[in-house]
Amino acid sequence: MFRKMHMTKFFTVLLSLTGALWIPLSFADDSAFKAMMGSSFQPIGIATLERLVQDENQLACSNVKKDQLQLSDALKSRIEKNNLQAVVLPADQQYFGNWKEGEKIAQSGKGSTWSDKSDDVNGGSCYNCHQLDKKEISYGNIGPSLYNYGKLRGSSPAVIQYTWSKLYNAKAYNACSNMPRFGTFHLLTENQLRDLMSLLFDPLSPVNQ
Numbered sequence: 001m002f003r004k005m006h007m008t009k010f011f012t013v014l015l016s017l018t019g020a021l022w023i024p025l026s027f028a029d030d031s032a033f034k035a036m037m038g039s040s041f042q043p044i045g046i047a048t049l050e051r052l053v054q055d056e057n058q059l060a061c062s063n064v065k066k067d068q069l070q071l072s073d074a075l076k077s078r079i080e081k082n083n084l085q086a087v088v089l090p091a092d093q094q095y096f097g098n099w100k101e102g103e104k105i106a107q108s109g110k111g112s113t114w115s116d117k118s119d120d121v122n123g124g125s126c127y128n129c130h131q132l133d134k135k136e137i138s139y140g141n142i143g144p145s146l147y148n149y150g151k152l153r154g155s156s157p158a159v160i161q162y163t164w165s166k167l168y169n170a171k172a173y174n175a176c177s178n179m180p181r182f183g184t185f186h187l188l189t190e191n192q193l194r195d196l197m198s199l200l201f202d203p204l205s206p207v208n209q
């Protein structure tokens with residue numbers, strides 16, 4: 001029985017792998033691909049189908065990747081300017097919170113799924129893409145290591161404002177950034193951003209040991 005289940009699983013995996021190869025080839029036409037995506041997903045709770053629709057920035061970057069061309073300088077700076085304008089700095093100029101809370105947010109990848117509520121607090125998933133604490137051995141490397149971030153960058157007003165804005169809307173500095181736009185899309189609250197700022201800058205935070 002166990003062996004049989006194993007074989008079934010094997011064929012399921014094989015089928016999905018061959019399927020994964022087949023889909024990009026046969027759906028080279030965008031409209032067929034979009035129709036397939038539209039009919040494969042259904043909206044549940046806060047996970048609505050709007051998530052399948054790319055905004056202007058994502059569309060521009062996807063087209064570039066597909067055609068292996070560069071974004072024109074004009075389009076790149078327009079995207080970055082628009083995203084920088086969408087950044088909201090903390091009204092009270094208070095950029096910092098509690099690094100211990102920041103570490104929890106950086107570790108957590110929870111949130112924004114169909115079973116969450118719109119006012120649930122999300123995690124930041126920072127470790128999915130960045131190294132932060134030397135002691136944490138499980139982290140992704142799509143993004144640069146942030147270990148010793150505050151120690152290396154210092155804490156001048158320009159660095160603090162850049163870092164806040166980067167967390168708020170990563171496309172403000174890199175039109176085709178892969179990093180989620182945490183503030184603009186209300187993925188993280190202002191206080192969570194403050195806690196993450198402390199994680200990056202506080203001399204006592206594990207990031208700066």
Ligand code: HEC
Nearest residue numbers: 124125126128129142143144166170174177178179180196
């Ligand atoms: C899906 C991947 C991804 C996630 C999740 C992510 N980042 Fe990033 N991050 C990147 C990439 C890639 C870069 C490199 C530059 C770029 O493309 O924006 C970056 C750049 C940065 C930078 C600028 C680094 C520098 O040297 O100037 C900071 C700060 C940063 N991320 C902090 C965070 C924090 C804090 C979190 C969690 C709240 C986070 N990131 C979540 C991918 C990610």
